[in-house]
Amino acid sequence: MNYEIKLDIFEGPLDLLLYLIRKNEIDIYNIPIALITEQYLSYLDMMRSLNLDLAGEYLVLASTLVHIKSKLLLPPVEGEDEEEEGEDPRSELVRQLLEYQAFKEAALHLDERPLLERDVFKRGAPAAEPVSSGQEEEAMNEVDVFELVAAFRRIVAGLDRKEDLEIDVEKMSLTDRINEIMERLSEEGQITFADLLGDRMERRRIIYTFLAILELMKLRMIRAYQSGPFGTIRLFPAVEG
Amino acid sequence: MEQKIAIIEALLFASETPLAAERITEILPDIERTEIVSLLRGLMREYEVRGGGISLQEVAGGFQFRTRTDLAPWIRKLKAGRPAMLSPAALETLAVVAYRQPLVKSEIDRIRGVDASGALKGLLEKKLVRIVGRKDVPGKPIIYGTTRKFLEVFNLKDLSELPTLRELKDLQEQQE
Structure with a gap:
């Protein structure tokens, strides 16, 4: 059976690129295109392997990156278009990234304001309207999904290759996994990502666990917290408000 | 008194x-x-x-x-409802509209690098963004702006109270 799960993990290709730049502590004005392109493409591969819906925009940026990379590799041709001489092929992308980053920050500042019906209330205001089920209404999670994806990568990278050869006869569905996680959460109150996987590190199990967590976060049934960068990710049942 | x-x-x-x-x-x-x-x-x-x-x-x-x-x-306990939160996509789109208004959707798409239709629809439904008019170019695209409710919800006296957008550093300067 082929599950197709659509999640808006990244806010977009620029968001993913900014994340990679931050993660590698790169100077945005001097992006090592080869490194970033490689990482960007491997993230796309991973998202694809998880059957996550990849918007076409991600591929457009991928081709832009490859194009810039090829331009940088070419030796400057003598006497060719003098106007463009000295123009860094990366500059348009950098401008776009900076602009996006400025708005991303502005969005955070907006969210930090005392919001009506969240932080301040007016007299006898009607109860908050039920949140619509639209896709754009995903909750803000304490652990951003990038971190979950990174944790997932680390676990998959540490897998013993031999184990791939074992044929997994255990029938597991996403629904089963979701129910299992919710059951354990209601018993134990909180649980770590690693606990959930246990020591049975089959690829199938890991992928289902990961998808189940993403799905539960999307449905606002659990919340994920992390102690710090690369820290343990703990899952809690979302408090029904 | x-x-x-x-x-x-x-x-x-x-x-x-x-x-x-x-x-x-x-x-x-x-x-x-x-x-x-x-x-x-x-x-x-x-x-x-x-x-x-x-x-x-x-x-x-x-x-x-x-x-x-x-x-x-x-x-919040009294209201017993989950506060209506905006997703990061909605907040980003709202920030672009707030700072760049009046503007058309293609401008939002360009800045965010993704299609903003969904987020924009949600913001219109929440009455944080409104249709201001139509641009007089082929296709007559819709022009968007923020509403009075946007100011109320985000506790702003007026649009000038929005913090200044971090200035985009001059790229030329860096390259020199």
Whole structure:
């Protein structure tokens, strides 16, 4: 059976690129295109392997990156278009990234304001309207999904290759996994990502666990917290408000 | 308490929306607008000094009684509803509209690098963004802007109260 799960993990290709730049502590004005392109493409591969819906925009940026990379590799041709001489092929992308980053920050500042019906209330205001089920209404999670994806990568990278050869006869569905996680959460109150996987590190199990967590976060049934960068990710049942 | 202040306080209490000084002037034509504004400011201070659960705040071009920010946890229990939160996509789109308005969707898409249709639809439904008009170019694309409700929800007096967008550093400068 082929599950197709659509999640808006990244806010977009620029968001993913900014994340990679931050993660590698790169100077945005001097992006090592080869490194970033490689990482960007491997993230796309991973998202694809998880059957996550990849918007076409991600591929457009991928081709832009490859194009810039090829331009940088070419030796400057003598006497060719003098106007463009000295123009860094990366500059348009950098401008776009900076602009996006400025708005991303502005969005955070907006969210930090005392919001009506969240932080301040007016007299006898009607109860908050039920949140619509639209896709754009995903909750803000304490652990951003990038971190979950990174944790997932680390676990998959540490897998013993031999184990791939074992044929997994255990029938597991996403629904089963979701129910299992919710059951354990209601018993134990909180649980770590690693606990959930246990020591049975089959690829199938890991992928289902990961998808189940993403799905539960999307449905606002659990919340994920992390102690710090690369820290343990703990899952809690979302408090029904 | 002085009668004038009492009237203004009562008007503020009874008003459904932030009450503008102009509106109070219409109701109390004998009092100068400047006096009304100073009475409003005095009332703001009074509530502040009192240190109670309510404060008088200046939002969306008017004045409104609102609860103190630090008391939110208790009020949320009373309301028993999940506060309507905006997704990161919605917030980003809203920020672009707020700072670049009036603007068309293609401009939002360009800045965010993704199609903003979904987020924009949600913002329109929540009445944080509105259609301002149509641009006079082929295809007559819709022009968007923020609403008065946007100011109310985000506790802003007016758009000028938005913090300045971090200036985009001059790329040329860096390259030299």
